[in-house]
Amino acid sequence: MESTPTYDRLNQYGERLEDGDIILNLDYWDCECKQKFIHPINEDRCAICGFEQDECPSSRENEVNLFLGRV
Numbered sequence: 001m002e003s004t005p006t007y008d009r010l011n012q013y014g015e016r017l018e019d020g021d022i023i024l025n026l027d028y029w030d031c032e033c034k035q036k037f038i039h040p041i042n043e044d045r046c047a048i049c050g051f052e053q054d055e056c057p058s059s060r061e062n063e064v065n066l067f068l069g070r071v
Helices: 061-067
Strands: 007-010 016-018 024-030 038-040 058-060
Touching (some): 024 061, 038 061, 058 061
Antiparallel strands (some): 007 016, 024 038, 024 058
């Protein structure tokens, strides 16, 4: 029997910060760049690829941790 994940909060796109397999960090977002694709939420646009925060998904928690050198 599968357990139902619990959701702490939703962002404006309905993405969930989950306690299941994928955990999103709602303080960061991903652009389309192959490298340096994680941006803080207060950065509206990627200077390299031109994508804007409102057209991109939130970052995965494990990728943010790697980006910030936490692991």
